Amino acid sequence: MSTQPISANQPHFFEDLAELKRQLTVEGELVEARVSRAMQGLDTRDLDALDEVAIGDAEVNALQMAIDDRAFKLLALYQPVAVDLRVIVAAIKINADLERVGDLAVNIAEAARRYLAAGRALPEQKLLPRMAEIAQTMLHDALGAFVTGNLGVAQAVLERDDALDSLREQTFRELVDVISQHPEVVQPALELLSISRHLERVGDHATNVAEDIFFVVAGEDVRHHAGLTRSE
């Protein structure tokens, strides 16, 4: 942690900053749990669970606004510099990413509902639960790395994104085959395809978080270096 004079003159600064990180962790756990519940609802055909995810994002939204508000006040009150400033700027971006993951949980739940409503079960998709697990672990690790400033963990998150992208492509090919052979299931197959896209995007947001950690810790912008490629 830095020892700039400005921050040192403000005894509450570090408490407020720790609280900002704590709130981001809570938000991260919340959106992870919502993605997980949506995927579980799809797996167990639990419409109640899916409805709950689809309509229940008020808590995420309230938390997101509280975090933005805290970050803004930290900037305005303490006028931090160097690493403290970078942490807060990163927190503002991470907050936006986590809120989008919350939106993606809603999108997954809605697609899962439409899939179940179509009433035609497709061959079991084993790739989707694997994608969900990777995406959630990436997000969890990225947030942990943000709190601890661990660049090794952040780097590992960046590297796992390729595995997720390749599972998404595999899912795409499998579903194209299913649709070609059984055109009557095109609609439910497309819903599963959307879910795979949403999960890939959860991983993209985790990647954003991991990239922000390099900016915070090293003052470096890794986003467009090191052969990082991404698709949205």
Added chain:
Amino acid sequence: MSTQPISANQPHFFEDLAELKRQLTVEGELVEARVSRAMQGLDTRDLDALDEVAIGDAEVNALQMAIDDRAFKLLALYQPVAVDLRVIVAAIKINADLERVGDLAVNIAEAARRYLAAGRALPEQKLLPRMAEIAQTMLHDALGAFVTGNLGVAQAVLERDDALDSLREQTFRELVDVISQHPEVVQPALELLSISRHLERVGDHATNVAEDIFFVVAGEDVRHHAGLTRSE
């Protein structure tokens, strides 16, 4: 524009802030032009144009890093408060949104290439060019509203997002019909479907920008008020 003492003490602050807005406008025009070129490439089957968009995002990425850097330095050097601080925080978020639109232009160009490579023309999709036009206008207007602080224009951007979402759903239904009747074109049809999703997401990013303007001008967070709904 505000007249805080801190800013007033720093004669270069307003110049730097104006330059930040100018750079965001340039970035916005660049990503708009790239979306437009990708859609034109699809329409005219121009593989060179598509290749150019697919591989040419270095300029957007460089501009994005320059903008982040300038915003960060503005915070660190001038420690602005109130509306000036809100403009810079908003600029950081808008910059992230514009870079994602740049990524979406790449995604559109790649999907269009795969569509053309499949070698099976589908019935003409009139909805995609309309979606592109709405999405680009939303983005253009949102950035204009950010520079001028015009809330009326920002509100109009938010309202147009529903039209875009409904065109996306219409595209989805049309393509489901095409696939059901001609399962041999499932793959090219899915590429067009991805393009419609990418265009919808360009509109979502424009919506993010418009929401940030309310935060800047009114100090209000409209994101989760006023019945705003969104899908990613």
